[in-house]
Amino acid sequence: MARGMVYGLGWALSPSGQTCLNGxxxxxxxxxxxxxxxxxxxxxxTNQQHTLRATATFLSDMPHPLTNDDLITAIDRFAA
Structure with missing residues (x-):
């Protein structure tokens, strides 16, 4: 690993089977x-680290018609 490099990996699974990865x-x-x-x-x-809530909203709202899940808070809390 290069000196000073930071890396994180983690998957979340929603009740309807959605998988989410963020970092x-x-x-x-x-x-x-x-x-x-x-x-x-x-x-x-995004090029702004503080945009997690907006990112979570986008990721939850786009597939909502397919799953009926509201994942905004879950994605926000799961953030790496």
Whole structure:
């Protein structure tokens, strides 16, 4: 591993089977939401680390018609 590099990995599983991965590095935020049964993927990449709540809202709202899950708080709490 390069000196000074920071890395994190973790998956969350929602009640309806959505998988979510999110992480951050200084000044960056990235998150992915997958719904394998629906062939659905959402990806958010930002250049501002403090955008987690907005990222969680986007990731929850986009697939809501498919799952009826509200994941905003869950994604926010699960953040790496």
């Amino acid at each position: 951050r590095l200084p000044s960056y935020r990235a998150a992915t939401l997958l719904i394998p049964d629906e062939d659905y993927v959402s990806v958010v990449v």
